[in-house]
Amino acid sequence: MGTRRASLARVHLAGALLLLGIVTQGGCDGFLGINWGGGPGDPQKPGNDCLPVGPALCGPIWDTDGDTISTNSELNTTNNTAYGGFYTFDITKWDINSSQARGVPANGTLYNGINLTDQGTGYLHHTGCDFVDEDDWGTGHLVRLIEGAGRWWLQFREHATAMQVGDLSLKSGGFFGGRCPPDHDSHRNGVDADIRYLRKDHLEGPLNICTDAANYDTVATIQLLNSFLDAEMPTDANAHIDLIFVDMDCVGIPAKTVTGRTLLVHDPNHQDHFHVRIQDPDGPFN
Amino acid sequence: MGPLTRRHRESRSALKWIGLVPIMSALYSPLHAVQEQDSMPVLVRVEDRTRVGPRNRVVIRDARTGADRDIYRSDGDIPFQVTLSPDGDWMAFIEVVGPVGARKQRLVVTDLAGRNVRRLGESGLYGERGIRDYTWCCGSAKLAIMTGVVGEAVRPVPESLYVVDVQTGAEQSVKGLPRPLHVAWAAFDSSLYIKCAPPPEARGKPGDPASPVYRYHVPSGRLSRTTHRGIFFSPDGNYYFDVRWVEDSGFRLYRASDDENITPRLALSPRQLGPDAMWVIGAGHVLVFIEKEPRAPEPKARRQPDRFQLTDRDAPLVYPDRWNVEVDAETGRVIDRFQGDIRAGWKTNAPTLPVERRSGVQLVRPGRP
Numbered sequence: 083m084g085t086r087r088a089s090l091a092r093v094h095l096a097g098a099l100l101l102l103g104i105v106t107q108g109g110c111d112g113f114l115g116i117n118w119g120g121g122p123g124d125p126q127k128p129g130n131d132c133l134p135v136g137p138a139l140c141g142p143i144w145d146t147d148g149d150t151i152s153t154n155s156e157l158n159t160t161n162n163t164a165y166g167g168f169y170t171f172d173i174t175k176w177d178i179n180s181s182q183a184r185g186v187p188a189n190g191t192l193y194n195g196i197n198l199t200d201q202g203t204g205y206l207h208h209t210g211c212d213f214v215d216e217d218d219w220g221t222g223h224l225v226r227l228i229e230g231a232g233r234w235w236l237q238f239r240e241h242a243t244a245m246q247v248g249d250l251s252l253k254s255g256g257f258f259g260g261r262c263p264p265d266h267d268s269h270r271n272g273v274d275a276d277i278r279y280l281r282k283d284h285l286e287g288p289l290n291i292c293t294d295a296a297n298y299d300t301v302a303t304i305q306l307l308n309s310f311l312d313a314e315m316p317t318d319a320n321a322h323i324d325l326i327f328v329d330m331d332c333v334g335i336p337a338k339t340v341t342g343r344t345l346l347v348h349d350p351n352h353q354d355h356f357h358v359r360i361q362d363p364d365g366p367f368n
Numbered sequence: 369m370g371p372l373t374r375r376h377r378e379s380r381s382a383l384k385w386i387g388l389v390p391i392m393s394a395l396y397s398p399l400h401a402v403q404e405q406d407s408m409p410v411l412v413r414v415e416d417r418t419r420v421g422p423r424n425r426v427v428i429r430d431a432r433t434g435a436d437r438d439i440y441r442s443d444g445d446i447p448f449q450v451t452l453s454p455d456g457d458w459m460a461f462i463e464v465v466g467p468v469g470a471r472k473q474r475l476v477v478t479d480l481a482g483r484n485v486r487r488l489g490e491s492g493l494y495g496e497r498g499i500r501d502y503t504w505c506c507g508s509a510k511l512a513i514m515t516g517v518v519g520e521a522v523r524p525v526p527e528s529l530y531v532v533d534v535q536t537g538a539e540q541s542v543k544g545l546p547r548p549l550h551v552a553w554a555a556f557d558s559s560l561y562i563k564c565a566p567p568p569e570a571r572g573k574p575g576d577p578a579s580p581v582y583r584y585h586v587p588s589g590r591l592s593r594t595t596h597r598g599i600f601f602s603p604d605g606n607y608y609f610d611v612r613w614v615e616d617s618g619f620r621l622y623r624a625s626d627d628e629n630i631t632p633r634l635a636l637s638p639r640q641l642g643p644d645a646m647w648v649i650g651a652g653h654v655l656v657f658i659e660k661e662p663r664a665p666e667p668k669a670r671r672q673p674d675r676f677q678l679t680d681r682d683a684p685l686v687y688p689d690r691w692n693v694e695v696d697a698e699t700g701r702v703i704d705r706f707q708g709d710i711r712a713g714w715k716t717n718a719p720t721l722p723v724e725r726r727s728g729v730q731l732v733r734p735g736r737p
Contacts, residue, residue, distance in 0.1 A: 185574075187614070187615075188576065188612060188614065188615055188618075189575065189576040190574075191574045210520055210521060210522055211521050211522060211523065211524065248520075252571070252572045253572075254572065255572075255574070256571075256572045256573045256574045256575070257566060257570045257571055257572065257573055257574075257575070257576070257577050258571070258572075259565060259566060259568075259570070259571060260565070260566070260567070260568035260569070260570060260571035261524065261568070261571065262517065262521035262522075262523070262524050262525075263516055263517060263521060263525075263527065263547065263549065263565060264549060264565075265549075265565050265566065266614075267612045267613070267614045267615070267618075268614040268615070274614075283468070283469065287494070288493075288494045288495070288519055288520040290493055290494070290519055292447040292448065293445070293447050293462070293464045293471065293473055293493050294464070294468070294471055294493055295445065295447065296445075296468050297468050297469070300678060301678060304676050304677070304678055307676045308673070308675055308676055311673045311674045311675060311676070312673045314673065314674070315673055327613070327614055331685070332447070334678070334679055335676055335677075335678065335679060336676070336677065336679045339674040339675055339676055340674065340675045340676075340677055341674050341675075343674060344661075344663055345676075346676075348644070349613040349614060349643075350613065351613050351614075352613075354494075354519055354520055355520075357614065359614075
């Protein structure tokens with residue numbers, strides 16, 4: 083646990099670049115400012131693919147080729163086939179996101195998952211009991227939702243703690259447990275992610291909002307949740323949040339959003355993190 | 369350090385922790401209040417359950433006058449609900465004390481006079497070995513206590529199960545359990561049922577690995593693996609359920625005789641079969657669920673981001689207008705619907721269900737199938 087000043091400085095620099103990217107929307111006329119999906123059920127390329135091989139920027143700063151797979155993910159060697167990943171990304175070309183959530187969160191697998199970069203704009207990944215790059219695989223939609231939420235969090239947060247991302251899924255999904263208790267009942271097909279609540283002391287690290295309520299920053303946690311709602315938009319990650327598991331007895335946030343969506347669901351096992359689940363991006367029938 | 373030395377150190381560390389269990393402060397009595405024991409049902413809860421004020425005391429309600437009286441006041445917080453021993457003589461609850469950044473949790477066991485106070489298994493809140501789960505068992509004055517890592521684990525911490533006599537402090541370790549996770553008491557056959565984690569070799573494999581369920585027969589001390597798939601048995605022992613919180617309908621009902629999943633026979637929509645189900649004490653096999661409103665349909669096109677808003681901090685978190693539904697596990701039929709908050713924290717030793725209504729707390733007798 084610590085403030086990690088150096089990493090925060092990097093995060094701030096990334097935030098400045100992010101704002102620049104938002105303003106300029108990259109440097110390519112072909113970028114429409116929308117996200118074309120990227121799941122197997124969605125079109126992978128826009129009709130006006132503007133990008134020849136070359137240095138031109140076609141997307142926003144975090145996705146220079148505008149293919150909805152972030153530049154960070156494309157540069158993340160863990161995703162490269164040479165390092166055991168499933169892709170040979172090219173940051174100057176459109177790449178295909180072939181990840182699929184197969185089955186259901188409590189009984190499924192992850193096909194061609196994308197590894198979340200361990201540290202990105204506005205977020206950090208912590209491994210807990212797991213090895214590096216073992217516990218942070220997801221569908222492309224989930225990964226870019228987290229990355230998008232990190233960008234929004236960096237823009238709007240009131241204190242300097244990065245969003246702390248815990249477990250996603252294992253590399254090929256399946257049962258996620260067997261090392262440190264408690265095991266996950268879900269997290270098996272790349273649509274689930276655990277995020278720590280925010281602390282009033284602004285430190286990174288675990289927080290149990292029931293037993294350590296005096297240190298629980300409800301306002302910051304709402305901002306963080308709203309960062310996920312911002313990132314949900316078609317112009318950003320274009321991933322649809324299905325549910326967010328929290329301990330409703332302690333979280334101090336209504337289950338419904340202002341538009342009436344019931345997103346927060348009570349689970350007493352979610353006192354030290356909330357759990358974001360997206361809708362299966364490639365549909366429930368595989 | 370060689371493996372033998374490391375094992376020795378872990379063993380000594382475990383014994384040191386166990387040594388904390390019988391810590392007793394018998395003369396501690398914050399309020400010196402005495403509850404007369406008579407035939408009136410005991411009704412206790414943690415205040416302020418509504419969370420408008422601090423949550424740091426346990427009160428007992430006088431059934432004659434309706435007045436609440438403090439029987440324990442904490443220097444810290446009492447974050448979860450109190451549990452009452454079956455005979456109503458003892459209660460237990462988790463207490464958290466200490467300054468922010470160095471908080472400790474422990475299990476407090478006390479009689480209803482608040483005089484005999486024991487504090488068990490003190491630990492930090494994060495990544496330390498401490499109490500993970502507990503349940504009253506084995507008669508009236510014993511607790512089954514499960515220990516393991518508290519909070520986020522950064523290294524494997526062994527789990528253990530003890531049966532502790534709250535009067536004498538004597539403890540009995542239940543050995544031979546592979547990674548116990550949850551424990552429940554089944555009075556109908558004087559046994560503890562323990563759900564364990566799936567085997568580690570299932571990690572990363574497709575499918576849904578089974579969590580082994582063990583039975584510890586307390587009178588004989590015999591431990592055996594069962595074919596059951598859950599640990600929450602109906603009072604008559606004919607049915608049991610299993611819950612998976614991270615599913616929208618993570619409730620499964622099984623027949624104990626053959627472990628058949630009979631969930632589909634329940635006359636409720638899957639969404640109503642929430643994991644917050646409970647057996648009604650005093651009825652053979654009656655389940656009660658909190659009714660849920662249907663989920664709003666997803667808006668098709670969203671042009672603006674949605675928002676969460678801070679709740680009103682002064683709004684009490686008690687729901688007297690909520691509806692509940694009772695279901696007969698045998699036939700699957702709905703027996704009754706009734707209004708009130710069944711999760712308002714009240715605990716009683718009477719074979720009834722404490723329900724908080726606008727008119728106050730009432731002890732509801734379960735419907736009969």
